[in-house]
Amino acid sequence: QSVLTQPPSVSAAPGQKVTISCSGTSSNIENNFVAWYQQLPGTAPKLLIYENNKRPSGIPDRFSGSKSGTSATLGITGLQTGDEADYYCGTWDGSLSAGVFGGGTKLTVL
Amino acid sequence: QVQLVESGGGVVQPGRSLRLSCVASGFSFSSYGMHWVRQAPGKGLEWVAVIWYDGSNKNYVDSVKGRFTISRDNSKNTLYLQMNSLRAEDTAVYYCARDVGRADTFNYWGQGTLVTVSS
Numbered sequence: 001q002s003v004l005t006q007p008p009s010v011s012a013a014p015g016q017k018v019t020i021s022c023s024g025t026s027s028n029i030e031n032n033f034v035a036w037y038q039q040l041p042g043t044a045p046k047l048l049i050y051e052n053n054k055r056p057s058g059i060p061d062r063f064s065g066s067k068s069g070t071s072a073t074l075g076i077t078g079l080q081t082g083d084e085a086d087y088y089c090g091t092w093d094g095s096l097s098a099g100v101f102g103g104g105t106k107l108t109v110l
Numbered sequence: 111q112v113q114l115v116e117s118g119g120g121v122v123q124p125g126r127s128l129r130l131s132c133v134a135s136g137f138s139f140s141s142y143g144m145h146w147v148r149q150a151p152g153k154g155l156e157w158v159a160v161i162w163y164d165g166s167n168k169n170y171v172d173s174v175k176g177r178f179t180i181s182r183d184n185s186k187n188t189l190y191l192q193m194n195s196l197r198a199e200d201t202a203v204y205y206c207a208r209d210v211g212r213a214d215t216f217n218y219w220g221q222g223t224l225v226t227v228s229s
Binding site for chain 1: 145149151154155156157159160162169170171205212213214215217219220221222
């Protein structure tokens with residue numbers, strides 16, 4: 001059971017938009033920055049969004065992040081087949097003194 | 111460019127020990143917190159441990175407390191994870207990751223090393 005809650009899967013057609021939610025508590029999401037990671041099959045995770053809504057160099061602006069209270073959301077527009085991957089939210093939990101991740105969301109581009 | 115290269119994984123019997131290493135290059139290793147994150151086969155990411163940039167503080171996920179020890183040698187740009195009393199549920203790919211200067215975000219990851227605990 002993950003500390004952060006994500007939907008197990010989402011799907012949408014190429015060119016469409018999808019959002020992935022990440023729910024936590026005041027000890028993690030509400031009082032810390034949220035990051036999002038993309039994990040393509042058979043590869044290591046890659047940072048997609050940091051500090052809730054910032055994109056590292058090289059990440060297209062089709063990817064966006066937001067946070068409100070104890071929840072965060074990843075948005076992906078203009079879906080491409082190459083976006084099919086597992087997506088994870090992550091942050092720090094001050095009560096646990098530990099890093100925490102969501103259970104991951106598998107994106108299928110139909 | 112930043113590189114993190116893990117090694118030391120393999121097949122080990124339950125109750126035995128294993129030490130993982132992660133050699134870093136391309137950045138000032140002694141300036142960043144370093145983490146271990148694992149992923150069991152077909153499962154999600156699980157944060158395992160962190161060590162501050164100077165080794166002064168360490169934190170662990172509850173399931174490994176008392177069994178795993180994270181350490182670093184800043185003179186060798188190397189991160190370690192000493193894993194004792196291994197259990198079947200420790201079977202996973204273990205990634206080392208560098209944080210951004212805060213423990214909530216990892217901007218560089220290694221390729222991972224597989225640890226299989228089985229008799």
